[in-house]
Amino acid sequence: MKILITGGAGFIGSNLCERLLNLGHEVLCMDNFYTGSKANIEKFLGNTKFEVVRHDISEPFNIEADFIINLACPASVPYYQKDPLKTMKDNVYGIFNVMENVRRLNIPVLHTSTSEVYGSPSVHPQPETYNGNVNPTSIRSCYDEGKRAAETIMFDYHRQYGADIRVVRVFNTYGPNMLEDDGRVVSNFIVQALKGEDLTVYGDGKQTRSFCYISDLIDGIILFIDNKNDFTGPVNLGNNYEFTIIDFAKLVISLVGSKSKIKSVELPKDDPIRRNPDLTLAKNILGYNPKINIEEGLKKTIEYFERVI
Ligand SMILES: NC(=O)c1ccc[n+]([C@@H]2O[C@H](COP(=O)([O-])OP(=O)(O)OC[C@H]3O[C@@H](n4cnc5c(N)ncnc54)[C@H](O)[C@@H]3O)[C@@H](O)[C@H]2O)c1
Numbered sequence: 001m002k003i004l005i006t007g008g009a010g011f012i013g014s015n016l017c018e019r020l021l022n023l024g025h026e027v028l029c030m031d032n033f034y035t036g037s038k039a040n041i042e043k044f045l046g047n048t049k050f051e052v053v054r055h056d057i058s059e060p061f062n063i064e065a066d067f068i069i070n071l072a073c074p075a076s077v078p079y080y081q082k083d084p085l086k087t088m089k090d091n092v093y094g095i096f097n098v099m100e101n102v103r104r105l106n107i108p109v110l111h112t113s114t115s116e117v118y119g120s121p122s123v124h125p126q127p128e129t130y131n132g133n134v135n136p137t138s139i140r141s142c143y144d145e146g147k148r149a150a151e152t153i154m155f156d157y158h159r160q161y162g163a164d165i166r167v168v169r170v171f172n173t174y175g176p177n178m179l180e181d182d183g184r185v186v187s188n189f190i191v192q193a194l195k196g197e198d199l200t201v202y203g204d205g206k207q208t209r210s211f212c213y214i215s216d217l218i219d220g221i222i223l224f225i226d227n228k229n230d231f232t233g234p235v236n237l238g239n240n241y242e243f244t245i246i247d248f249a250k251l252v253i254s255l256v257g258s259k260s261k262i263k264s265v266e267l268p269k270d271d272p273i274r275r276n277p278d279l280t281l282a283k284n285i286l287g288y289n290p291k292i293n294i295e296e297g298l299k300k301t302i303e304y305f306e307r308v309i
Helices: 011-022 038-044 077-082 084-105 141-161 185-194 214-226 245-256 280-286 294-308
Strands: 002-006 026-031 050-054 067-070 109-114 165-170 199-202 208-210 235-237 242-244 262-265
Touching (some): 002 084, 011 038, 011 214, 067 084, 067 214, 077 084, 084 109, 084 141, 109 214, 185 245, 185 294, 208 245, 235 280, 242 245, 245 262
Parallel strands (some): 002 026, 002 067, 067 109, 109 165, 165 235, 199 262
Antiparallel strands (some): 208 242
């Protein structure tokens, strides 16, 4: 298949380009390089099955492909908050432009939504049937509500035009090719520990997160691409092993072998207290089962950051 990956030069996108090329697919990577990097895709440039085009999906485009995977949107808080109106356009104008190609070509599309659609959840762990608790006016809403609107638009294309849609709600994922300075907790802690700086924990660090290694997320995405059951999702993908942030910081320090200390800083506004995916649907429908434990995934990620910083 010829697969368009929007946001293909980013963290998830570049790992997905690699997996799909290894599976023998042709990959067209479309990116505006806002948070993506040329270094992430450099090694594919000699591959005749790989093409790259610089384009912003909030502007219309016409491509030829057999399948579209839409990842294009900055995922880290400082980047998506830098220009919140642009983030909303990436999500809303972007998904309209993607879906117009899907409709014209009559091809399937897989879209990466996010656990942020659950907001600050009152149900724990979060199943797909939980409709979330999102503040529409917060500084996080450009991303959270943008992603919710993108899901709505996809389901309306499905109901109105019969579009073949697949919606994944991605939970915290980490691994090689994350940006060093992108402000996400895993990259923050590893880079701080490698540099011997204090690890900055928001609040008392009792808030929880679950962390999924990139190869597990990609396994889930491939299972969903290959699924033949007219299953639209939304489906949660991630890892449901839950950590407090403070324990996670201690683990990173010990795996890096660092002398760093932990420093508490003010909890950002509307930061969710608990986050953990209910993976029952992903297991039952896709046969999804994340395999990489946190120590193994962190060691690979630490090796990556040791090389790049
Ligand atoms: N990594 C996670 O933990 C996580 C969690 C939930 C959801 N997601 C979603 O997965 C997708 C990929 O996330 P990621 O972690 O790889 O983030 P990332 O920031 O590394 O990658 C996003 C990519 O999209 C590109 N991009 C941004 N806006 C664009 C636009 N308007 N047009 C074209 N390209 C654009 C960026 O340059 C970058 O290459 C995002 O949609 C994100 O919301 C990721």
